Amino acid sequence: MAVAWIGNRETLVERAAAHAAALLGSSRCPVFSLDTDIHGTRAAIALAERVGAAYDHADGAAVAREAALFTDKGAMTVAPGETRRRADVVVIVGELPKIHHQFIGELAETVPDLSAPLSGRNQREIFVVGSNETTAPRLSNGRTATLLSCGGASLGATLAALRAQWRGRQTSQPVSNFGDFAKALEAAHFPVFLFSGDATEGLALEMLQGLITDLNRKSRASGLHLPASENGWGSALASTWMTGFPLRTGFARGFPEFDPWRYDVARMIAAGEADLHLTISSSIVQPQKKRNRMALIALAKTQQPVAGAAVTIAIGEAGVDHQAVVYSSRSGSLRSVDARAASELPSAATVIRLVASHVSAETALPC
Secondary structure, eight states, X not given: OOOEEETTEEOOHHHHHHHHHHHHHHOSSEEEEEEOOHHHHHHHHHHHHHHTOEEEETTHHHHHHHHHXXXXXXOOBOOXXXXXXXXXXXXXXXXXXXXXXXXXXXXXXXXXXXXXXXXXXXXXXXXXXXXXXXXXXXXXXXOOOEEEOOTTOOHHHHHHHHHHHHTTOOOSSOOTTHHHHHHHHHHOSOEEEEEOSSSOOHHHHHHHHHHHHHHTTTSOOEEEEOOSOHXXXXXXXXXXXXXXXXXXXXXXXSSOEEOTTTTOHXXXXXXXXXXXXXXXXXXXXOOOXXXXXXXXXXXXXXXXXXXXXSEEEEOXXXXXXXXXXXXXXXXXXXXXXXXSSOOSOOOHHHHHHHHHHHHOOSSOOOO
16 A cells, blocks of 8 residues: 655655655745644654744644633633532533533433532533524433523623623623523532633633632632643643643744744745645645645645645554554543554654654654
8 A cells, every 4th residue: 555655656655754854954934733642743843843843733723722721811620530520510611522522421411429419419400601503412311401692692792791690790681591500500519611612712711711710709610621622732732841832833943932823824824934834634634725835745644645745645543543642531631542443554753753864863753
């Protein structure tokens, strides 16, 4: 099976890696898009440092909103395990990614063993905050989440109204079912708000943290961060421990600089600032719109060259084709996963290290 191409021509992986290294060496403004496991992220960041590249997640906007909450505002959060065992009231904020729906279903089916004896409840109270069009995950036994809404108002506006009503202030439009919500909170021992940056704007995330802060003036409450992308959040954590900064960091001046606007890779490509794009993903790469003759190097799980790519190298999917370390939203930490269907496809980290070996003879990239 072919695993490497230069343009549309099949070649050896070593030659493709050498050609990719030559393109990186001649680039004045390379950018990387990451959607890979922890080892792949570490190798990519080390390569970015060598060639002066900026890097971001493939779906950078959602991950950037989540990172901004912690870097700019701060957040009061709890681990998923604590949510399972303590949360007697669960509030879903906006629409969550489908990868988290099974977890929400489990919360609906179970009773918190550390707070149920105190509250005497035989099930959790579940609410969802959003507009009238918000789709809540399906719950077991025909249950439905109670909607907290201000009609067609945005999520941020609804959270602001919810916060104002909780403080006893006037609002232009009351939140539906607020009485049930207030009653549940008064009786709750540990309410938890589930949130994600996937479809939630930054100001809404900040307003949510303000509501949680207000609740903690008299009782206990917290939030559970369910990331828009597990790979993306894992990469953000890896970037932070390697450079001190999350994603959207660049090495243009030889040292790490964090700037969520300047190093927004999608923006840099659209504005014609980047002259080379290295994308790392187990899915098929969709070429982004560009304003110049930008070179594309694609590391993807594919059986044919990516359209428009100067170099394509096939890689395996983490946890499927090879063992990996990934971020798990079910545990709120990193975990090791075995290969479900091991293949001979190389990992992203292996290919990146091969490319780096042709770029510089300095110290090896992290293992």
